Amino acid sequence: MNLMNSWLPLAFLFCSFVYMMIPVVMSRVLGLGVYKKGKQSQQAEVAFTFDDGPDPCYTPELLDLLKQFEVKATFFVLGSKAEQYPDLIRRIHDEGHQIGIHNYTHTCNLVICPWKIKRQHIDRTADIIEAIIGERPSSYRPPWGILNLADLLWLRKSYQIVLWSVMGWDWKRQESSHKLTDRLLRNIKPGSIVLLHDSGDTAGADVDAPKQMLEGLRIVLQELKSKPYSYVRTDKLLHKRVVSGYRMDQNIHSSRHIKSRII
């Protein structure tokens, strides 16, 4: 009995490691089971993505900026905020951007039961978005990009899990817009998926950090005018990977859904 008691904490630690750390390494580091970037094609496509919104202060300003530079982007939104600001969700959709899911609230998947993540966060948010725009989202990005083992094995059968290849590190105020600009200009290349935030009210972020993000993004888009890039939604960027054999476990519904929106 004593021997069993001494092994229990070790067994718990081992299971926690398998459940939490292995999927983080698989997805965040190795990109297994998720999409981190598109193919480097001659079209030189880049996908800007914006997490944690919609935000009544910064999302409208961002949409104006994207329109000015003819950028189509992807917004991974929180279900609770979509519920609060349906007009912003409608505007994002009407202006040709893609809407993906970023949980109902900004909660880490490691502290939620897998069935609750799908039912109470992802499917719930999909229902809210579908009720607003009449179209069901098929892309998902977990908060902080953190998946557990069950997510990795299960969620990707229903949703296209999209992470990123270029991180803006834009959620803190002390990040000057020049540092952000330099980082993005140095790292963006054909096929990049760029992670930025249009809201600063999640844990660890600064409320007014998106202001600097907007300043930096304006400079980046201006600078990149000399490059032959086109700025697309992630479903368009990843379409080539999905149909050319890189597709992981997308179900037929999602694949058909993605195709119908691209054509």
Ligand SMILES: [Zn+2]
């Ligand atoms: Zn987030």
